[in-house]
Amino acid sequence: MAKSATTIAAGTVIRGRIHGEESIELLGRVEGHVEISGSLTVDAKARADAEIQAASVFIDGIVVGNVTAEDTIHVTGKAIAAGDLTAAKIIVDDGARIRGFVKMTGAPKTRQKPSTTRATAPAATVPPAAPDQDEDEPELPSSASKRRVSVKKR
Amino acid sequence: MANTTIGNSIVIEGEITSQEAIVVQGTVKGKIETSQSVFVENSATVEADVTGESVEVSGSVTGNIDAQTRVEIKAEGSMVGDVKSPRILIADGARYKGSIDMGQ
Amino acid sequence: MIGSTTSIRGRVTGDENLTVVGSIEGSVQISKELTVDKQATVDATVEAARVLVSGQLNGQVTAAEEVRIDRNASVTGDVNTPRISIADGAHFEGRIDMPFDIPTID
Numbered sequence: 460m461a462k463s464a465t466t467i468a469a470g471t472v473i474r475g476r477i478h479g480e481e482s483i484e485l486l487g488r489v490e491g492h493v494e495i496s497g498s499l500t501v502d503a504k505a506r507a508d509a510e511i512q513a514a515s516v517f518i519d520g521i522v523v524g525n526v527t528a529e530d531t532i533h534v535t536g537k538a539i540a541a542g543d544l545t546a547a548k549i550i551v552d553d554g555a556r557i558r559g560f561v562k563m564t565g566a567p568k569t570r571q572k573p574s575t576t577r578a579t580a581p582a583a584t585v586p587p588a589a590p591d592q593d594e595d596e597p598e599l600p601s602s603a604s605k606r607r608v609s610v611k612k613r
Numbered sequence: 614m615a616n617t618t619i620g621n622s623i624v625i626e627g628e629i630t631s632q633e634a635i636v637v638q639g640t641v642k643g644k645i646e647t648s649q650s651v652f653v654e655n656s657a658t659v660e661a662d663v664t665g666e667s668v669e670v671s672g673s674v675t676g677n678i679d680a681q682t683r684v685e686i687k688a689e690g691s692m693v694g695d696v697k698s699p700r701i702l703i704a705d706g707a708r709y710k711g712s713i714d715m716g717q
Numbered sequence: 718m719i720g721s722t723t724s725i726r727g728r729v730t731g732d733e734n735l736t737v738v739g740s741i742e743g744s745v746q747i748s749k750e751l752t753v754d755k756q757a758t759v760d761a762t763v764e765a766a767r768v769l770v771s772g773q774l775n776g777q778v779t780a781a782e783e784v785r786i787d788r789n790a791s792v793t794g795d796v797n798t799p800r801i802s803i804a805d806g807a808h809f810e811g812r813i814d815m816p817f818d819i820p821t822i823d
Contacts, residue, residue, distance in 0.1 A: 464620030468633040471617040475627010481620045551803035556817040
């Protein structure tokens with residue numbers, strides 16, 4: 460049942476929990492929780508203040524909340540996404556406004572290192588270090604010759 | 614069509630507020646409120662108070678209906694709850710339990 | 718330009734565009750554009766006006782103007798920039814922080 464049988468029109472606000480086995484096209488507003496096995500389209504003028512879980516999520520409007528998609532999250536150049544985005548594939552168009560942790564769960568196309576660890580756990584990506592540098596302290600310019608992956612604390 | 618349609622497999626637990634017609638094919642538990650018509654189709658289960666311009670029930674409604682103009686419970690429809698509407702039509706074959714208030 | 722057989726460990730600073738084809742470990746601070754080429758690997762804290770990635774970049778990125786992550790790129794790290802694009806096929810993991818206000822609900 461992949462058809463988008465469900466449409467939430469521009470003048471409609473739904474507060475609560477929405478779940479189902481199909482796709483939803485959102486032109487209005489949703490507040491709460493959306494969990495569907497189909498795809499969710501958040502239209503240019505639509506807004507979802509919600510935790511979202513779907514096969515794919517296409518964001519052309521505003522989403523405030525965490526979004527998890529099995530396949531793809533696409534954030535267009537007009538969209539706002541404030542919240543964590545997790546999907547096998549995430550596409551962000553120029554102009555999009557994003558705030559949150561973005562994580563692609565699909566196989567990375569790296570040639571050497573897997574990048575599947577969170578950026579907040581840099582230790583996992585640090586190769587065998589010189590004996591004197593086990594600490595993961597922030598990198599100083601003068602010690603730049605030591606390889607450290609320095610990421611902002613969240 | 615600028616309708617809001619709640620598809621077959623969709624379950625909404627919460628509140629729908631709208632300025633458009635609402636077509637329910639799935640399940641809504643909570644509240645439906647619109648200035649336009651509400652259509653509760655064959656496949657639909659509505660456990661909610663419904664407010665609309667007019668309400669047409671072909672599926673199942675448990676809850677009270679408050680309609681501005683008209684309520685129609687179709688032959689295949691069933692409803693448990695009170696109806697407040699100036700006009701009401703209960704088709705032959707429809708199931709209904711509740712009280713009706715048609716105003717003065 | 719840092720060629721394909723060149724690898725730098727340390728700190729790179731400059732006021733011009735920089736294209737990395739080889740590798741850098743450490744930090745990069747340039748006032749213009751940093752391009753991480755297809756075969757390049759940058760494990761560094763990066764500060765630049767624009768950061769264009771086709772290769773691999775691991776580290777915190779601050780771009781005053783823009784970050785562009787191409788389809789074969791892989792970026793791991795937190796990104797701070799007013800403008801970003803991530804192409805279909807790219808891999809990214811990290812926090813994105815852009816300066817904007819979430820519109821209020823009217």
